[in-house]
Amino acid sequence: MSTPSLSSETIRQLIEKAKTVRQRAYAPYSHYYVGAALLGENGDVYTGCNVENAAYPVGICAERSAVVKAISEGCISFQAVAVVTENGGTPCGECRQVLNEFNPDMLVLIADTDGTLLMQKPLRELLPEGFGPANLNKERVGNRKGTRDGS
Numbered sequence: 001m002s003t004p005s006l007s008s009e010t011i012r013q014l015i016e017k018a019k020t021v022r023q024r025a026y027a028p029y030s031h032y033y034v035g036a037a038l039l040g041e042n043g044d045v046y047t048g049c050n051v052e053n054a055a056y057p058v059g060i061c062a063e064r065s066a067v068v069k070a071i072s073e074g075c076i077s078f079q080a081v082a083v084v085t086e087n088g089g090t091p092c093g094e095c096r097q098v099l100n101e102f103n104p105d106m107l108v109l110i111a112d113t114d115g116t117l118l119m120q121k122p123l124r125e126l127l128p129e130g131f132g133p134a135n136l137n138k139e140r141v142g143n144r145k146g147t148r149d150g151s
């Protein structure tokens with residue numbers, strides 16, 4: 001796969017969805033609200049927000065909650081992810097690793113709560129030399145339709 005070039009309208013819609021879902025973030029401890037919108041190879045969008053917990057390490061980031069939603073709905077490959085925070089925060093290392101599992105070439109779009117696109121670059125530039133299925137002599141599971149191969 002190569003990094004997709006998305007239309008400015010698609011980018012705007014992804015940022016808008018990430019902004020909207022950010023409002024549902026459960027972040028009573030950090031008050032750092034994050035929304036993510038993940039564009040599947042199938043064209044569908046899966047959103048996620050951060051969900052914190054009184055036992056701090058149990059919380060989950062917006063990006064990974066979007067991945068979990070997508071996988072549970074049968075989409076396993078992604079073109080892009082938009083992440084919205086108040087100040088243009090980028091995905092943490094753990095989220096970069098989880099996204100890398102599914103497509104190192106996906107486009108990462110970083111925006112603020114005004115909807116301003118602050119950065120766009122392929123995931124592999126955020127996680128150079130990332131560990132992936134190939135390191136375990138495995139093929140990536142997703143296909144171009146974004147579903148599991150063979151299903």
Ligand SMILES: [Zn+2]
Pocket residue numbers: 061062063064091092093094095096
């Ligand atoms: Zn994260």
